[in-house]
Amino acid sequence: MARRTALIVGAGDPATSVAAGLIALGWTVHHLDDDALAWTDTTVADEVGDEPIDLVIHARYPAASRHRAELTTLSADDWHAAADEPLEAAIRLARGAHGPLAATSGTLVFLVPLMASAGGEGFAPFATAAEGARLLAKSLAKTWGGDGIRAHALTLDPAAFLDPADAAGMAEANALHDPPLGRVPDLHDDVAPIIDALTRGETAALTGASLVVDGGLWMPG
Amino acid sequence: MSETPTPRTANLGGLLTGRVAIVTGAGQGVGQGIAEALADAGAAVVIAARRVETGEPVAEGIRERGGDAMCVRCDVGIGADVDDAVAATIERYGRLDVMVHNAVSPPGPPLPIQEIDDDTIAAQIATSTAASFHCARAAFPHLAADDGTLILLTSPAGIEGSGHLPLYGCVKGAQRGLLKSLAREWGPAGVRVNAIAPVAWTPAMDVATAANPTLEARLRGRTPLQRIGEPAADIGPVAVFLASPMARHMTGQTLAVDGGRYLGL
Numbered sequence A: 001m002a003r004r005t006a007l008i009v010g011a012g013d014p015a016t017s018v019a020a021g022l023i024a025l026g027w028t029v030h031h032l033d034d035d036a037l038a039w040t041d042t043t044v045a046d047e048v049g050d051e052p053i054d055l056v057i058h059a060r061y062p063a064a065s066r067h068r069a070e071l072t073t074l075s076a077d078d079w080h081a082a083a084d085e086p087l088e089a090a091i092r093l094a095r096g097a098h099g100p101l102a103a104t105s106g107t108l109v110f111l112v113p114l115m116a117s118a119g120g121e122g123f124a125p126f127a128t129a130a131e132g133a134r135l136l137a138k139s140l141a142k143t144w145g146g147d148g149i150r151a152h153a154l155t156l157d158p159a160a161f162l163d164p165a166d167a168a169g170m171a172e173a174n175a176l177h178d179p180p181l182g183r184v185p186d187l188h189d190d191v192a193p194i195i196d197a198l199t200r201g202e203t204a205a206l207t208g209a210s211l212v213v214d215g216g217l218w219m220p221g
Numbered sequence B: 001m002s003e004t005p006t007p008r009t010a011n012l013g014g015l016l017t018g019r020v021a022i023v024t025g026a027g028q029g030v031g032q033g034i035a036e037a038l039a040d041a042g043a044a045v046v047i048a049a050r051r052v053e054t055g056e057p058v059a060e061g062i063r064e065r066g067g068d069a070m071c072v073r074c075d076v077g078i079g080a081d082v083d084d085a086v087a088a089t090i091e092r093y094g095r096l097d098v099m100v101h102n103a104v105s106p107p108g109p110p111l112p113i114q115e116i117d118d119d120t121i122a123a124q125i126a127t128s129t130a131a132s133f134h135c136a137r138a139a140f141p142h143l144a145a146d147d148g149t150l151i152l153l154t155s156p157a158g159i160e161g162s163g164h165l166p167l168y169g170c171v172k173g174a175q176r177g178l179l180k181s182l183a184r185e186w187g188p189a190g191v192r193v194n195a196i197a198p199v200a201w202t203p204a205m206d207v208a209t210a211a212n213p214t215l216e217a218r219l220r221g222r223t224p225l226q227r228i229g230e231p232a233a234d235i236g237p238v239a240v241f242l243a244s245p246m247a248r249h250m251t252g253q254t255l256a257v258d259g260g261r262y263l264g265l
Helices: A015-024 A043-048 A076-104 A124-147 A164-174 A187-198 B029-040 B052-064 B079-093 B118-143 B166-189 B203-211 B215-221 B231-243
Strands: A005-009 A028-032 A055-058 A107-113 A150-156 A210-213 B020-024 B044-049 B069-073 B098-101 B149-153 B192-198 B254-257
Touching: A005 A015, A005 A043, A015 A028, A015 A055, A015 A187, A028 A043, A043 A076, A055 A076, A076 A107, A076 A124, A076 B118, A076 B166, A107 A124, A107 A187, A124 A150, A124 A210, A124 B118, A124 B166, A150 A187, A187 A210, B020 B029, B020 B079, B020 B118, B029 B044, B029 B052, B029 B098, B029 B231, B044 B052, B044 B079, B052 B069, B069 B079, B079 B118, B098 B118, B098 B231, B118 B149, B118 B166, B149 B166, B149 B231, B166 B192, B192 B231, B203 B215, B231 B254
Parallel strands: A005 A028, A005 A055, A055 A107, A107 A150, A150 A210, B020 B044, B020 B098, B044 B069, B098 B149, B149 B192, B192 B254
Antiparallel strands: none
């Protein structure tokens, strides 16, 4: 298969480890890791220029989102920084990604934490922004299917986004058992190959999927 | 299937006697229907409306039927407005048991995400996620005082996505992430948080069906109950149920009240 190019958006993990995993699989990766970047419609084009982009991955959740805090302690500015700003940035990313992805019949993937769809005590803003991104993936899949673009969301273990203590608390709150596969998936070795698979012809009939990639810890539906 | 059945208002008397509710966006549509149903169930209802000229007639209608209601002006996108609405409620009634956030900015015409302008994005976020935050934060101390409840109005689009209204699906989904988190966060305080995802006759639905004459028939055809919900008779009683002790062991849930159109898990 020809060398392919991805744009990954988001500082730290899971973006960093997934980027490394895709590079190991032969991808050329642009990693936009500045969460403070003022996001505009031209950001994608500014980053990649005229280079064809086959895959865009959104994992942009600033530190404010990943900070544990009860909702009643938040100011309106806190809420905006942790929930509304990252949600709007995800929408803007999608706006800017449409043209490049339509040109290649590419794929858009949103990485979201488990608490998006399962809720997370102390992480209401994060869950709000991330669940909005997950539903954006479904909506885009419906809208953009005719343009040849596929869109998915991957729900990851909270450990991919949070510090270990907070992640352990999330896992404890959501599961009554240990991961059936005995471990939490590795971002580099497990998650990146799944994303790679979602871009290939073998999965051409799949779009709008919400895949829970957590080793079977949480089995919704 | 025959014509639309005549809406029957459930017998809701007494379920919420002594309780006090705020309903945002209650000047019309689903919000009005919920406000009227809560009042029929015995609750005192505060009509929180961006335009008093639409909210006050709803309050007056409730009072004419023997209920207790007042109208306050409230732009839910402005935190101070929501704080003031809650303060006015406490000043008048001394308590707040039910906060219903229903108001939403009109989603506008169907557009793909790449054609939606900044102002529309900002307005949708302001009335959905930001307003949910304002309502939740302002109401919580009062809800926690006596097993109160927060109810958010979301949409089937927030569960399954929407190809016609992708931004709407996004922000309505975001509200569900919030409600599930608050259900976990506020459960120990005895505060329940749930959502209703309705499909019902609203001013926006009137506009949509007027603009697209085949829409109503298509929607009915894709709905097992083959009709579009009536705000007061179909959506309101579900809000009463969620606000009542009958739902005392339910939190973090989204009830699709749409005639069975959405049948996902």
